[in-house]
Amino acid sequence: MAAITNPRVPFTNSISGGMSLGRKMVVKGGISPGSNGFSLDLVCGSDEIAMHFHIRFDELHIVRNSLISGNWGAEERSGGMPLIKGEPFEAQFECKEDCFRVELNGKHFCNYTHRTPYHKITHVKGDGDVLINQITFEG
Template sequence: MGPLHPFCLQFEAFHAGGLAPGWSLLVQGHSDSGEDQFEINFLSETGDIVFHIKPRFSSATMVANAFQGGRWGQEEASSVFPLVLGEPFEMEVSSDAEHFHVHAQEHKVLQFAHRHRPLAAITRVQVLSDHRLAQVELARKGLCWGAGGY
């Protein structure tokens, strides 16, 4: 059984050349829903979720995983959780050659080792959310694909 997405796709970007070390994704919004209905997915050209990050407000944890070959891998969690339900938030996901790095409210929350190589195979980014998003920006080495004003 594949991953379930019970909430809205609010942002999606495609990049045929794939991602490379040095890019970042910035998401700003307002966590006005009482639900854990927010996630960021980085997908490969084959449709695998190479990196999945989800804040769980109900347990004050940030979880990360990968969905490859039809199944979820070992979930990783961080108890560093600077997000507050009902308040504005900012999350940034970036990558170097070895890891994804997640920051929330300017605090380092999680480091997740790449489970899929090459990084250039990541061609799509999705933000799914029932929260109000103000800005989503994907930038790489001086280039920017973004959307704002949701």
């Protein structure tokens, strides 16, 4: 099981072996009490974002989107805000055939339909006001 431990935010780390069907990325961390939000991105090479997962506390939404050929797609904002400032969190992204299945703190949050082939994903990026303790890849 590959792991990224205590990365300094912002960070970009390669995903050993990339993403594949059934593979899970588990992110464990903490959210500061004054956080405006943070993002986790699954990136293809240097210029495409397969999945942008942006926690926005000021809007009480978690925005999902993709950046393909320099253009952002349609934002997905359903699901509200299950994360709480000042508390630890766990986010799990499971690569399914047609989507990423996302769980937050052990509860299903959303499915994000693949807009780009998942096998092209090479890196994970993190940015914003968050402390990441560990990112693991299973499967």
